[in-house]
Amino acid sequence: LFMFPISYSVKTMLMPLLWLFTLRNFDTDFRFRPIQLLHFIPAAVSVIIVLSLSTQERMDNIIYEMSGDDMWVGNLNTLIILFQMFLYFAAIFRYLHKKRHYIKENWSDAEYLQKEWIPKLMYLFAALFVIVMTCYVIWPRTDAWLIQILNVIAMSYLTYNSIAHPAVLSTTEEVSATENNSENTPSPVLDEIQMQEICKRVTEYLETTQAFLRNDLSLAMLSKETGIPQKMLSRAVNSYMKCNFFELINAMRVEKARQLLLSPETSGYTIDSIYEECGFRSRSTFFLAFKKAEGKSPAQWLKSQKNETF
DSSP, X not given: OOHHHHHHHHHTTHHHHHHHHHHHHHOTTOOOOGGGGGGGHHHHHHHXXXXXXXXXXXXXXXXXXXXXXXXXXXXXXXXHHHHHHHHHHHHHHHHHHHHHHHHHHHBSOHHHHHTTHHHHHHHHHHHHHHHHHHHHHHOGGGGGTHHHHHHHHHHHHHHHHHHHSOOOHHHHHHHHHHHHHHHTSOOOOOOHHHHHHHHHHXXXXXXXXXXXXXXXXXXXXXXXXHTOOHHHHHHHHHHHSSSOHHHHHHXXXXXXXXXXXXXXXXXXXXXXXXXXXXXXXXXXXXXXXHHHHHSSOHHHHHHHHHHHHO
16 A cells, blocks of 8 residues: 555656766756756646545556456546656757757767667567557556566666766766857858868868778867868868768778778778778667668678778
8 A cells, every 4th residue: 555656656766867867978068956856746736636436436446457357547547658758858859859969960979979878768668558558458467567577678688788888977078068169159141162161171181191990079179270260161071971970980980990901901801890990889880870871781791892902
């Protein structure tokens, strides 16, 4: 009887907590403020409603639910959770899409900065919610055992990735600062000749200085080093070269990887030892970028090149 009110309120706290978890990991300016307690109003309402029931009514409700049905309290709780699920997942995925787009426009190693396991965690939770709700409609009492199993899966994934992928505070703080500055700067108007000149200047700088091999290279850094305003640089790359900053830098890194893979001087290197020399921060980013450019993994591409040679 004591846990009965708590169980109803806890269910309505998951989606707000997922939303705050997402903000905490992608917004370095995030601070929990009293106004954010509004997210937990449904949980407070659930507690008040259940506490307003008499002890006998609570006992009757528990017995009734054990038979495989829900009384009005359970139905109301389910409706609140369904509403939260659609509202919060829509907000979470929209926010993640916006952040991912911004990072790929301004940073050269989007996978590292994106903390890609967090979007995957959200997709996992969304899938688990759909499974639970579908099973609940078919047979309401599946939540007596199914939710516990799915919770173990989700929490195991969360715990593993929290340990395996620690936060990178210094870099994400630069992302936040760059994003704020970018939003306050008006978009420039450039003609094709200006964009061509900017792209030529940037490409020559990257090739001459080999700046693309730095795994922390960002649009803001490149703007500062070339003296080209960030907005102007971004517009030129996007419009004239038909790619974003992430794609431009990684195309140059993939070209460097091809050279190293075919060079006699690095013939003794393993493929895994090459990605860092090419500016990639992780093996997975290197493999994804290489496969996107060549349609093959580095090992498959190298094998095909050797076959063509002989």
